[in-house]
Amino acid sequence: MIGANGFSQIEELTPEEQAYRDSIKALNLENEAIANSQEAYNRGIELFTQKKFNDAIKEFDKSIKFDPQFTAAYYNKGVAQNEIQKFNEAVKTLSKLIELKSDYSKAFFQRGRAYQGLSDYLNAELDYDKSIKLDASNPKAYYNYGTLRFLQQDYDGAIKHFSKTIELDADFVNAYNDRGSSYRMKKEYSKALADYETALRKNPKMAFVLNNIGTTKTKMKDYAGALAAFNRAVSIDANFHLAYNNRGVVQMHQNRLDDAIKDFNKALQVKSDYSPAASNISGIYFKKKEYQKALEYANKAIQMDNNNAAAYVNRGMAKEMLRDMNGACEDWQKASELGSEAGQQYYSGNCGI
Template identity: 30%
Template sequence: MKVYRLGVICVSIFMFFSCDSQEDKKGRFLLKGNGKIQENDLTGAISFYSEALKIDPTFAEAYYNRGIAHSQLAKSEMAISDFTNAISNKPEYLDAYFQRGWAHLDLGEKYKALEDAEAVIKLDQNGYRGYFLKGLVHESLKRYAEALNDFEEAILRQPNNPDLLVNKATILFYTGKLDEALEILENAEKINPEEANLYNLRSQIAFEKSDYEAALFWVEKALEKDPGQAYFYNNRGLYLLFAGQPEKGLEDINFSLRQNSKNLYALRNKGIYYVIKGEKDQAMVYLEDVYQKDPEIPLTKRFLEQAQKL
């Protein structure tokens, strides 16, 4: 399971009107870097931002934009360093605090992410992003009541944001409030019917209700909207296992694992596959490993006990 995060990365464009040639040069390097971001040439963008920083080591916007590029390359530690430098040179840099908190969360540094969320709230009390980030951190800590409150605060500030609604619905799903979650997802669909995550969550709710046909219907719709999302394939694989199509299910699970070999939910699902096939040794390898790392993942204990009885 996961709570879906807003996938918006903002790259600001800064122009400089100055007679100082150094100002002109660093501004041009920044703009060239932004152009490379638009072309999805992240390495090229980093090179141009670095050139700007050679001219002005206090250039907060260049640190920030380079941090964005590092984040896109999943270089979270380097991104954090850049965002920290941006903040050092521009203490009330709201976007830098937000992005640094996100990067801390990616690294599992949850309490540092929480500190950045609080900083965002302090700098922008009427904005939603600080509460959004805070909600993600509390979800990762399994403090669901606090996460729900955070997302509700975010929604108060931006009520028609479908991503926020899906996050709130996800927390309700975690806490077993399935009908409340469905009601919110229906509202989110009216706002943005192209949002793949809401269909995936509907599939999870249907699965929780043992309606495997509906679960497959909704996850297929999610895949129509976002065909490259490995998480959706893993869920479809699970539903196929329960729908009596284990071989097709295994194909999806393996596809998901090729994208992320450490996904505990996919590893659990592979263990379930081997339980269904009656292969005790293989099932035990996967399920014992998952249970040791996170015993609270649903279905793990149930199928581990079944594997032990094979």
């Protein structure tokens, strides 16, 4: 290609020309920073997609450093921090973002999620509420708000928000399940079952929903129905220890004590430190009047989880029958302290004198 050699250079610039040139130079620097910021940002997204969240956060940080006004970089950084459960840091990032852009609905949602992760339900609710106000069409915000109401035992509030979620997204399977659970907590079992069944129709592979159906039917004393649900749950997920454990409880209600023990053992096989199963085995041996074994399994359960109130109740019962009344009372007292009604009842009825 033919070059530009036909030009000759002029050395001096007038002050006006120099000023013009400087302004262009400044513009070039600014443009370069934005480009650097954007490049880091894009690399961050690439790393995020590869689930390399820590590295992604570093890139988003660079991006923010080059261009502190780049809101998308803050947002992505916050999401990445939430992903690796650095909720405190996510709150900081997203708060900064909200300072820059106070109408960023998704930023409030993400910060709500971070607060939820920190069990700061009050602030989480405020953020979800704000997110909903800014964008009333985000079903996830209603959903998370609903789960917070549930956790605070406001089941009516939870039902309201789950219903809104479903209204916005009729295929929001979790919302059906959780609304079902809210009804269940209100002892409205048939409504609970209806919601669980809907969730299951929309996604038949959800073993935990089958488990919820099973435990609800157990509460309704529909043991055959419960058994069927647990059977389906384990056929979907052969390692679903909760379903084995809960099926064991049904077997116990149907007085098939040996089958119950098999199920509890299966749960332990899947999850070797699953304290409730060991505690339940203790309960079965108590019913079989094999008190020494009942004691051994309760000991195991407590070893696995020294806050398992039921295990203390059961161990106390075994100890009583093994004539260790002091030990029994200590266990019931502990169970009572851990919030067990049975522990409280047995302690007050048998101990203290």
